Amino acid sequence: MSLAESVSVAVKRQTAVTQSVDATSTKPARRVLTRLERAERFWGWVMVLPLLIGLLVFYFVPFLQNIFYSFTDLDQFMHWTTFNLDNYRDLFTDDDFYSAIFNTLFYVLVCVPISLTLSLLLAIGLNQNIRGKALFRTLLFLPAVTMPAAVAMVWQWLFNKDFGLINYLLHFFNVSAIGWLSDPEVVRLSVSIIIIWSSLALKIIILLAGLQNIPKSIYEAADIDGIGTLRRFFCLTLPMMVPTLFFVSVMSFIEVLQIFDVIYLMFNRSMVENDTMTITYLFFKNAFYLQEKGYASAITVVLFIVTMLITLIQMAIGKRLKVA
Structure with a gap:
């Protein structure tokens, strides 16, 4: 290496050291x-x-x-004697557990997309300048303040096979009576209808608040440019509603995964079989009917893990959507 190159390298090193010292010295002191x-x-x-x-x-x-x-054989008197993995071994070989998992995932896959879509459409409708808007908002919000027991009684009457209102209306279209609460082929559909109906109110309120936060100037500019209603929805409203929709979807997943009151109030204990049982009802059954509290604790731990994983996946997807 020549003398000139050596001097150049030394100067560069000295400059780097000086800059690092200056950066350290300019670091703001703690106030x-x-x-x-x-x-x-x-x-x-x-x-x-x-x-x-x-x-x-x-x-x-x-x-x-x-x-x-969840690792013990806890009994009804809160006493335990062993500490092992027997509860989890029994859980993953229990047919009722897999039936409950299947039913819960069915409700999630059916209820969450439908309720989210209906809530968004109804929120958009309520955000328009229509006559009787306040009355419609009040009527749609009523399920959120109605007691679950009252909701169950009303839907039991509507779904009754012999004198229910739904079968009475179907009779005019020459449709035979349907056992909404007893036929295994439609009982999940009946529960899904109740879950969707009872979960709309709060979602509508949240989505309506998100719609009202969108600046009106954006829609005014779209009207000036001659953008149609459908294109304006997909190009303006939907992208700007992504954070709110993401929050509502996470809330909906957690809500449906933990559904219990509809099953408990709509069906008798003898009627809750493989076609309707959810994870939370399986926990309730083992904890309070069978008095196997250690086994029930293992069920809740698995439910927590499943809920956490789904939430983390949704959060990862939400971050990608925000970046995009």
């Missing part, structure tokens, strides 16, 4: 909090502390206890 800021931070933690304690006592501790009990 010292004032007395007022320290007081605000202290009282902020004091205000949040009751909520944190409540989460710890009523959520995190029971959650860890449930995981521990």
